[in-house]
Amino acid sequence: MQIYRAHVLICGGTGCTSSGSENVKKEFEEQLKKHHLENEVQIVGTGCFGLCARGPVVVVYPEGAMYTMVRVEDVEEIVTEHLLKGRMVRRLLAGGQEAGDVTQSLDKVDFFKKQLRIALRNCGIINPEDIDEYIAFDGYKALTKVLTEMTPEQVIDTVKRSGLRGRGGAGFPTGLKWEFAARQQNETKYVCCNADEGDPGAFMDRSVLEGDPHSVIEAMIIAGYAIGAHQGFIYVRAEYPIAVKRLEIAIGQAKEYGLLGKNILGTGFAFDLELRLGAGAFVCGEETALMTSIEGHRGEPRPRPPFPAVKGLWGKPTILNNVETFANIPRIILNGAEWFAGIGTERSKGTKVFAMGGKINNTGLLEVPMGTTLREVIYDIGGGIPGGKKFKAAQTGGPSGGCIPASHIDTPIEYDTLVQLGSMMGSGGLIVMDEDTCMVDIARYFLDFTVDESCGKCPPCRIGTKRMLEILERITGGKGEEGDIEKLETLAKNIKASALCALGQSAPNPVLSTLRYFRDEYEAHVKEKRCPAGVCKAMMKYVINADSCKSCGICAKNCPVGAIEGEKKVPYRIDQDKCIKCGTCMEKCPFKAIFKNV
């Protein structure tokens, strides 16, 4: 059998025949002979392709290129261009199906229109494993500028004037931090990057490291130059294997290009970078614990002062910044402090990345200018709450933060307003909650997390948070006692005042902020043994409405514990002692006869 390298399929259906496909076929035969391709390219007459209105139709394989409205005069071009030289004849391709009003690209959907991407500028744009692509998008240009045109003082001054504040949680001015470290007289100093990202549900830093690792590396070298350090460490959790791999590749490439190591870009400046993998303890995101962990000890915090800028890693002056903080630096250097300071609000400059999750249509990662309101984030970018439910509150700052209730939905998101509301910016976790969320249960969830993650070094955190959790479990378990709420408040106040590090100091925040806005829910739990949102299982039961029950028995058949009984013509009943409150019966009932009684 003869093997052809290409096939030309010419439609011989009625439609195409009437529009002249026979002549087109003849012309192909002649042209193939003329160009000595008849043994390489086979012509096949086929049935209808269904595009009769645009006939004659010719399809060329292996590509599958579909040419429409092919005239005899076009054939030679297809043969010489496509079949001989391998270049498709674009003008004849089927092409441009009407898209109607469907938005075809991401940058035009609502989710993107209100965003401003500075830290995420390259994520989803470049290949993170190719340093050349980073360079193509102005990568390492800021480093070049810093090393050749700026003094360390000028770098620090630029960062200070930009107004950049730490994106890791506390919002400390980055330029000031660098200045403290720069002022220290010491041969050895360190630059550290906090990529621990322990906030449950947050993945901003992971996305930056996976999508644009060089931006962090470039910024760390710049920081090294600014404060006079020659060694850096990136502390990244081992649970981020893709981020770790891309960082390793990026560091390898930067070394190969001489962007890390001695005599960077021939300027004489030396800086090296190493990864340190964390085992995923929340406390290791706290700066002193993180450094203790890098030193090879158990990750426990120590009192401050001395601050790391004075005494950090191995007792040497050290700066620690968050991944997103660093990712902003190259752009600030390139575009100038004024540019950055022109974005955002009076006291919060630039943008913030959020990982939005929970009861929201568009879960995902977004970056908005500081000062964007919560409403814009939730409704314009997030697409609102699924199922038409009502927005109840949003949790920012994770286990160290608090909630912002619906009544404050028009608050601009910036460091200081969030603190005033009893929450905090945090690292960027944003959990949206709807009317079906029990705020006491949310507080219990976060406290459960901090109890688990408390390192145990100081008693207020080790014992105090445990006592708070016990009270919360009692309340959500339907056994709340008179005075429990007051006990929670006293404990919270004392833990905040006496815990060793910010983990303990901020652990009561979710309780305090839910108490501030949703005290009535706590009271309903304690005094009426009622969970208004119908979440706490101990305080609700499933009930069958005898009037609408048609005795079909579907609920009983689906009940996993055999708690439902009944017979024909008699309404079914749920045995509350056996019921495990899974809700399957309510879901399965075709007559909506089962409801939650709260």
Place this chain on the structure above:
Amino acid sequence: MKTITELEEIRKRTLEKIKPGTNSNRLRILVGMATCGIAAGARPVMNAFIEELKKRNISDVTVTMTGCIGACRLEPIVEVIDSDGRRVTYVKMTEEKAARVVVEHIVNGRVCVDYTIGEAERKTAEG
């Protein structure tokens, strides 16, 4: 060690290389390969693109991995960028969809509208 001039050359050369519109690079296909993309199945999708292009002897299209674009719930996300910088964003991609995008869009210049982000959003809005 690279000098500053060499860095500048790399910048120009790479920009030229990755900007669609040249003979050897007519279109650029970006596959989201961060944790969210990979977890949703981006790797087989990327391989399907490479395979389908190879099967059809198409060498003027580049397939590249990239990071997270943010709409994690729609992963695997694939963007096709042309010489005018126009982007078409395909969401919730599969190997089968990749094959169709190669034939219809990459070869024949017909956007597979039903796989685009706008269409997905419309469907979500309709519930």
